[in-house]
Amino acid sequence: MKLSLNLGSISGIKIIVHWTFFFLILWIVFDELKRGGTIGSILFNLAFVLAVFMCVVLHELGHALMARRFGVKTKKIILLPIGGMASLDKIPELPKQELLVVIAGPAVNVVIAILIYLVVPIQELANIRLIEGLESINELSIQIFLLYLFIVNIGLVIFNIIPAFPLDGGRILRALLAMKIDRVKATQIASSIGQVFALIFLLLGLLYNPFLIVIALFVFLGAYGENQMVLHLSLLEGHTVEDAMMINITLFKPDDSIDIVVNKIISGTENNFVVINDLTIVGLLYHKDIIDNSNRNVLVKDVMDTNFKTLDVNDDLKKVYSLIHSKRRSFFPVVENEKLVGAIDSVNLNEYILLQSKLVY
């Protein structure tokens, strides 16, 4: 779903609120109303959640701005009900750089906690809280607000130290391990530990807090996915597009009828095609567009996409891996000295990775 709210940019990084975030706001309002809350207490709670998420944005900016120091760009920071996520273009592979990028996030929360500690008598307030018990939570003041915000920031730091890869703590563990052993092995160990923590989160979530179930899923799948990615990238190290591309590809001309293309899909295994005119690539035919137009009397040129990217035979397969996995339409013509020599897509690349894994293990 594309229903997300763009809050604007900070140093060129878009801050985006995911649509599910609004359920959190609704949940807070209903929860307060159920507990007999007033307009004042509802606003207090909403303001508090917004303040917490401000801290989360600053935490993510910590990662993003440190990554920028190592030449890694960040497109956006997305806010989800379970927390924030900075989409870094890549994670620095040098363990020392990764360590600094990861630590920069929780370090921001440490700084926020220290700043609050300096302006609010935390100790005193905490003692009063303990003596008066939960009853006094109804009392709303800026000091109470900051006390809670202090506790949340400390909580964020502690949560981010748990070595549940791919959460911050797990990344710290991976970076530390990668200083001693191979990065692929380090990732395998960190993600196995991450998945154990995911199961613990799941159990605690079932017993106490449903939010933990969502985090458990995120950690479990994230650990699996990143472990696979690191393994795949290591298998592609030193390989170029030429090694993995398809050579026997069917070509079409702009004036060909779409019927011939449909027949080709049915009679063969190719799904996407390159369109050429006098040896020049003029467009690409994607499977979905072909199927969508299969019952219409149209030509290839009416269906082809003319906005496409070509790859060179000498391009690094590691870079192509990221490109193919970031695009919805992952089919690229391959050229050598500007002449079409083949094409590559995700199925093709995955097959190549599979073959490489058989050679290595």
Ligand SMILES: [Zn+2]
């Ligand atoms: Zn973080």
